[in-house]
Amino acid sequence: MQNNYTTKGKHLTIHDRRYIERWNKEGKSNREIARLLGRAPQTINNEIKRGQVLQQVRKGLFKYVYSADVAQANYEKNRKRSVKKLILTKEMKDKILHYHHENYSPEMMVKAKNIEAGVTTIYYWIHNGHLGLTRKDMLYPRRRKTIGKQASPNFKPAGKSIEERPEEINLRLENGNYEIDTVVLSKAKNKCLLVMTDRRSRHQIIRLIPDKTAQSVNQALKQILKEHQILSITADNGGEFNQLSAVFPEEHIYYAHPYSSWERGTNENHNRLIRRWLPKGTKETTPKEVAFIENWINNYPKKCLDYKSPKEFLSGG
Incomplete structure (x- = not known):
């Protein structure tokens, strides 16, 4: 038997109850039984109260005794009652x-x-x-873990490192600080998506671009900057982002470490939302469909926003 308490939430078994019944008949105190079973004394007190049954000692004399079988039956009955059955109508x-x-x-x-x-x-x-x-x-079927890649020790980022990013951006204190990424639809060298996600509000901007090149990215970004207020951009070190400084102030562009997608976790999580509509291998899509997905994401409730959508969050709703 144990001399220490078991962890909270571990239920007594029928074997435990048989020990309790035997030791109780032998006259051991509840505290001693608790020590022998490694339980809290109050657990044994409650158990003996719940498992009592009126038993005849001799003719005309009855008294309450603890019964392991009765206690187990009561336990199983209560467990069934504790689970509310929900009918799928x-x-x-x-x-x-x-x-x-x-x-x-x-x-x-x-x-x-x-x-x-x-x-x-x-x-x-x-x-x-x-x-x-x-x-x-399922939206996200479980996948096998892949072996993580490592960057070359001689690697140089395309610009300012994410390590230089100000704390107000890291702590998501203001709107307008976006993470940028591309979402490839199929292996063929054709159209892909340029995706920008606001770190604070999770506001999403999605544009269909002709290909995954720096020229296409910059052309789309020029138009986005006319429509939205962008304070900073955090990108990965892909070749499509190594010329961002041609259209956006270089001092407000930050590059994540290679093979560190978690440093742009907001982006990555929202890319999964896009995949609900455009799974890998999608060969064709249209600007109209992309606009629908952008609108859907901006109206989709987020746990991190207390189940408000980005649109509601930005409107103060």
């Missing part, structure tokens, strides 16, 4: 499938669209086929 199923087709995650269905079910419950229904969905229908 046709109305709820249709509602969940509607938001699934709108590319809402289960968490957003519950937190932002008031689906009256738990997030884990919805995942349970998905994994067990209750919604008619498969693993392929």
Whole structure:
């Protein structure tokens, strides 16, 4: 037996209860039983109270004693009662499938669209086929871990390092500081997306560009700067971003370390939202479809914004 308390939340087993019954009959105190089982004394006190049954000692004499079997039966009965069974009605199923087709995650269905079910419950229904969905229908099917790449020791960034970025940008204290990236639609050398994400509000700007070149990026960025107030840009060291200083002040451009996508985590997370609509291998899209996706993301609730959308956040809603 143990001489220390077990961690909180570990339930007594039928074997524990049989020890309690035996030692209780032998006259051991609740505190001593607790020490032998490695439990808190109050746990044993509560257990003996819950497991008492009226038993006849001899003719005409009854007294309450602790019964391991009765205690176990009461425990199992209470466990079943503690789990509220939620019935998947046709109305709820249709509602969940509607938001699934709108590319809402289960968490957003519950937190932002008031689906009256738990997030884990919805995942349970998905994994067990209750919604008619498969693993392929999941927004982010689990993938195998890949081996991380490392940069050459002689590597030089295209401009100012992210290490020089001011704290007000790092701490997301103001709107207008954007991370920039490109999203390739297919392996073929054709159109791709230029994506900019505001670090604070998560406001998204998406433009369809002819190819993944510095010239195409700068041409699109010129137009974006006419429409939006951009205070700073954080980019990776891809060749398409090594000429940003031709259209944007060099002192406000910061470059992340190579193979460090987490340094532009806001960008990367929002690229996943784009992939809900344009998965890898997409051969064709249109400016109209891209505008729809941009609008959808800017109206999509975010946990980090207390389940407000970027549009609501910027409007003070």
